[in-house]
Amino acid sequence: MQYKESNIKRNNRVAIYVRVSTVYQADKDSLPMQKQELISYAKLMLGTDDVVIFEDAGYSGKNTIRPKFQEMMEKIRVGAFTHLLVWKIDRISRNLLDFAAMYNELKKLGVTFVSKNEQFDTSTAMGEAMLKIILVFAELERNMTAERVTATMISRAGNGLWNGGRVPYGYSYNAEDQTFSLNSNEDNIVHMIHDKYEELRSLIRLARYLNEKGYRTRAGNEWSPVSLLIILRSFFYCGDYQYNRLKEGDRQQPKDKSEWVTVKDHHIAIISRDQKERIIGILDTNSKLCKDHNIYSTKHTHIFAGLLICSSCGKTMGASPAAAKKDWQYSKYICSTRRSSVACTGKATSDPIIGEFVFNYILNMLNAQNNFNRISSPAELQEHLLLGNTFCDVDHIESDGLNDLYNVLVSGNIEGEVYGKNTKIKDQAPAISDLSRLRSEKQRLERAMDRLTNLYLYSDDAMSEREYIIQKTKLADSISEIDDQIGFATSGGWQQSISDELFIQRASQFIISQKLSGRNYVSYKRLAISTDAKVLQSFVRSIIDSITMDSGRVKQIIFKNGLSHIFVYK
Numbered sequence: 073m074q075y076k077e078s079n080i081k082r083n084n085r086v087a088i089y090v091r092v093s094t095v096y097q098a099d100k101d102s103l104p105m106q107k108q109e110l111i112s113y114a115k116l117m118l119g120t121d122d123v124v125i126f127e128d129a130g131y132s133g134k135n136t137i138r139p140k141f142q143e144m145m146e147k148i149r150v151g152a153f154t155h156l157l158v159w160k161i162d163r164i165s166r167n168l169l170d171f172a173a174m175y176n177e178l179k180k181l182g183v184t185f186v187s188k189n190e191q192f193d194t195s196t197a198m199g200e201a202m203l204k205i206i207l208v209f210a211e212l213e214r215n216m217t218a219e220r221v222t223a224t225m226i227s228r229a230g231n232g233l234w235n236g237g238r239v240p241y242g243y244s245y246n247a248e249d250q251t252f253s254l255n256s257n258e259d260n261i262v263h264m265i266h267d268k269y270e271e272l273r274s275l276i277r278l279a280r281y282l283n284e285k286g287y288r289t290r291a292g293n294e295w296s297p298v299s300l301l302i303i304l305r306s307f308f309y310c311g312d313y314q315y316n317r318l319k320e321g322d323r324q325q326p327k328d329k330s331e332w333v334t335v336k337d338h339h340i341a342i343i344s345r346d347q348k349e350r351i352i353g354i355l356d357t358n359s360k361l362c363k364d365h366n367i368y369s370t371k372h373t374h375i376f377a378g379l380l381i382c383s384s385c386g387k388t389m390g391a392s393p394a395a396a397k398k399d400w401q402y403s404k405y406i407c408s409t410r411r412s413s414v415a416c417t418g419k420a421t422s423d424p425i426i427g428e429f430v431f432n433y434i435l436n437m438l439n440a441q442n443n444f445n446r447i448s449s450p451a452e453l454q455e456h457l458l459l460g461n462t463f464c465d466v467d468h469i470e471s472d473g474l475n476d477l478y479n480v481l482v483s484g485n486i487e488g489e490v491y492g493k494n495t496k497i498k499d500q501a502p503a504i505s506d507l508s509r510l511r512s513e514k515q516r517l518e519r520a521m522d523r524l525t526n527l528y529l530y531s532d533d534a535m536s537e538r539e540y541i542i543q544k545t546k547l548a549d550s551i552s553e554i555d556d557q558i559g560f561a562t563s564g565g566w567q568q569s570i571s572d573e574l575f576i577q578r579a580s581q582f583i584i585s586q587k588l589s590g591r592n593y594v595s596y597k598r599l600a601i602s603t604d605a606k607v608l609q610s611f612v613r614s615i616i617d618s619i620t621m622d623s624g625r626v627k628q629i630i631f632k633n634g635l636s637h638i639f640v641y642k
């Protein structure tokens with residue numbers, strides 16, 4: 073059959089994938105036949121002769137670990153092809169989960185999948201529908217796999233077998249004979265942790281004590297209250313192996329005790345049961361007191377919580393209510409590092425200090441914008457921005473941020489307030505908090521853990537049990553360390569409780585603008601007393617990305633629009 077050049081679409085580029093499982097099949101011309109048929113199909117049905125063939129001969133279809141397939145997918149990911157064409161779906165993989173993963177990736181990349189013999193073309197409604205049916209069965213298999221994994225793990229635990237994970241501090245694990253032994257470098261520290269907690273009765277004080285003495289976690293980090301809490305509550309140190317205690321997706325919430333798998337006297341104990349029971353009692357008492365306090369403290373809104381960064385160590389500053397006064401209760405802020413260590417020298421600060429500076433600076437920015445026709449240089453702009461006694465200790469604003477603002481005002485390329493999101497300035501990457509980075513890393517590691525488990529349990533020759541346990545332990549260690557850091561970072565954090573965020577932001581913008589309009593100075597205390605705290609909080613969060621504090625003073629403000637102003641003091 074002859075194909076006219078006019079029927080060929082040069083903008084379509086097709087990756088053709090062919091596979092046979094044995095050398096015998098390849099020798100019998102199965103591959104040449106597949107290739108020729110698929111080339112013809114691309115010309116006739118897809119309207120293109122721009123094809124690249126990827127062929128794997130002598131590889132099975134039980135997984136996608138094949139050189140040419142992997143090469144093809146790498147090229148697809150960088151946009152080299154618009155279509156993927158195969159002889160049949162099983163040429164990709166006989167494993168539905170593998171196929172579903174590949175198809176979902178193609179869909180995200182905007183690449184059309186076509187199976188010639190099965191007439192699946194995802195650019196058509198029928199082809200998409202057929203693929204969705206396949207994916208339903210893939211999801212079913214996924215769920216059944218998860219159930220089988222859970223059942224297998226519970227069965228192993230009931231027989232006293234270690235299912236992998238983070239080896240508890242104080243112990244070593246021998247994968248060959250599947251036994252635990254005391255770690256000579258750590259078991260004495262476990263004793264110290266328990267004894268010292270009975271004396272101090274405070275996780276924060278215990279963390280400070282250990283860190284000041286130079287003791288470190290297995291990963292070489294400083295001890296945090298959260299990491300100590302895990303050790304102090306664990307009955308593993310009494311010789312008990314417990315499994316299936318915590319809920320999936322919420323590793324801090326225990327399941328009903330009827331679901332626990334407990335093997336007593338599973339390994340050598342470090343701590344007696346009597347001491348463990350005493351410590352649990354202290355922890356429960358302290359937890360109740362803390363919970364009762366939080367019932368009150370949750371009513372208090374921390375205006376600048378989550379925005380403040382300590383310049384000394386780069387960590388987020390935690391918030392807590394200051395002592396209540398007759399007419400006003402404000403917030404105080406301290407670097408989270410100082411809660412467990414004296415290593416950070418950053419000073420504490422409070423709402424009156426930050427609020428007075430930030431709101432008067434915003435006021436000066438608005439006034440400078442409204443009167444910019446009388447400003448002829450960055451130096452004059454700086455005079456307007458630092459107007460008032462609030463800024464008497466500020467020597468100058470670093471030139472980069474000052475010039476950015478001046479250029480914006482000169483160009484007139486601005487909608488709304490100078491700090492608003494619509495301001496257009498030079499590209500500047502937003503500051504990414506440690507907490508966001510930690511949560512992303514945890515999600516990545518959890519996905520790796522899932523893939524590792526599936527590979528071990530359902531692939532015939534993937535890895536040995538010993539290798540599986542070693543790799544799982546490494547991943548679990550990393551996840552646990554991140555959990556410690558997240559727990560510590562959020563111990564003084566805040567939670568967004570506003571449902572209609574956009575509405576609140578707009579309302580707060582209006583309310584604050586009205587309160588600042590026509591003023592040359594704003595008393596933060598009066599503003600805070602006369603304005604709902606959530607309105608102030610929403611306003612600040614809608615325009616400010618972060619505030620860096622140095623020696624109790626504002627060092628840098630990064631606005632949502634990318635403006636970054638650094639203040640140099642006299």
